[in-house]
Amino acid sequence: MRAKSSHNLPTDSTLLRNWRRWESGESRPDEFYAPIIAAAFDTVPAAFFPKARPNRDDELLSATGMDTLEFIGRLRMSDVNSATLDAVRITAERLCCEYAYADPHELHAEGTAWLRRITSLLDGRLTLSQHREILVLAGWVALLVGCVDYDLGHRAGAEATRRAADSLGREAGNPEIVGWAAEMSAWFALTQGNFRGAIDVSEKAMAGTTSMGVGVQLAAQRAKGWARLGDRRAVQTALDEGRAILARMGHPADLDNHFVVDATKFDFYAMDCCRVAGQDRLAERYAQQVIKDSTRPDGSVRNPMRVSEARLTLAVVAVRDRDLERAVEEGVAAFTAGRKSLPSLAWIAGEAAREIIERFPGDPRTQSFLEQLRSLNVG
Known part of the structure; x- marks a missing residue:
């Protein structure tokens, strides 16, 4: 800590007492100590000391002066004012932030209910700016619902909701929502083995998104498609394009938002592309970093779906190293996460299974892994 601080710190015994209190949870490092501790571990304070999300009603009350019941009552009366729009905005943001960890069935039900409430406001008397903002908020929630639909294996519902989001984005003149709708189409195509289709969709959507986060994601989906078609140069070009967009963007304020x-x-x-390209050591390093970045200091996982794919990457690397025991262990661990994107998980696990079968076709442990894979309920 002393090496990372430009200020004089207390004696070692005092620091040790403080550390024990922090470690036990008795107290929390303040704004002075938190950056020093984070720097000592080569990270940022938000990674070690994330701000607790407020209670939903508290969040609405502090921003709008309304609790949830009053807010819903106003929606039913089509009473749209700045406070109502603020409350809708907070709700849409919250739903998008819960994507990574919330129970998908519950999130889908809540997201669908809010989508109906928000779109019902379009039937009321609105100013032009209110109309546009409601279209935008409905677009974000529709994107979320479509993603969860697909995670649950509901392909038809996911595609219908994706198209609705695209329509809302176009009507609102919001290129970011339109871009994410295209990104979802590329994601669907990839997990269904339509790699050329994913590349084409991503390329067509890139033009209007080169200064947005979705442009990074579109470049990544393109890279994934090219990786599976065996074109390493195109993979690198796509990844470089994504990195360039990322470098031009400021650091986002809320990393929880999907x-x-x-x-x-x-x-x-990059982990996915390296694994497919056979760059095992690099893929392994990326996978380890993904797991580290997705795990909180207390050991809980903030991004279980990313961790599952990282474990499948480690499984592939292990089987290529002729370590079937570790490969199956990592692979089975990938299936245990409570939050899953079933099509994505089945797709990557299927790729891992082919590697395992190729090298250890008759081994009972291979059969055990395949049985676990078959148990995934993908629509």
Whole structure:
């Protein structure tokens, strides 16, 4: 800590007493100590000491003066004012931030209910700016619902909601929502083995998104497609394009939002491409970093779906190293996360399974892994 601080610190015994209190949870490092501790571990304070999310009603009350019941009552009366729009905005943001860890069935039900409430406001008397903002907020929630639909294996519902989001984005003149709708189409295509389709969709959507986070994601989806078609140069070009967009963007304020892209997310994309390209050591390093970035200091996982794919990457690397025991261990661990994107998980696990079968076709442990894979309920 002393090496990372430009200020004089207390004696070692005092620091040790403080450390024990922090470690036990008795107290929390203040704004002076938190950056020093984070720097000692080569990270940022937000990674070690994330701000607790406020209670939903508290969040609404502090921003709008309304609790949830009053807010819903106003929506039913189509009473749209700045406070109502603020409350809708907070709710849409919260839903998008819960994507990574919330129970998908519950999130889908809540997201769908809010989408109906928000779109019902379009039937009321609105100013032009209110109309546009409601379209935008409905677009974000529709994107979220479509993603969760697909995670649950509901392909038809996901595609219908994706198209609705695209329509809302176009009507609102919001290129970011339109870009994410295209990104979802590329994601769907990839997990269904339509790699050329994913590349084409991503390329067409890139033009209007080169200064947005979704542009990074589109470049990554393109890279994933090219990786599976065996074109390493195209993979590198796409990844370089994504990195360039990321470098031009400021560091996002809220990394919990599913539709926010940051450097840690890009490591996740690069991991996939390196694994497919056979760059095992690099893929392994990326996977380890993804797991580290997705795990809180207390050991809980903030991004279980990313961790699952990272474990499958480690499984592939292990089987290529002729370590079937570790490969199966990592692979089975990938299936245990409570929060899953079933099509994505089945896709990557299927790729891992082919590697395992190729090298250890008759081994009972191979059969054990395949049985676990078959148990995934993908629509």
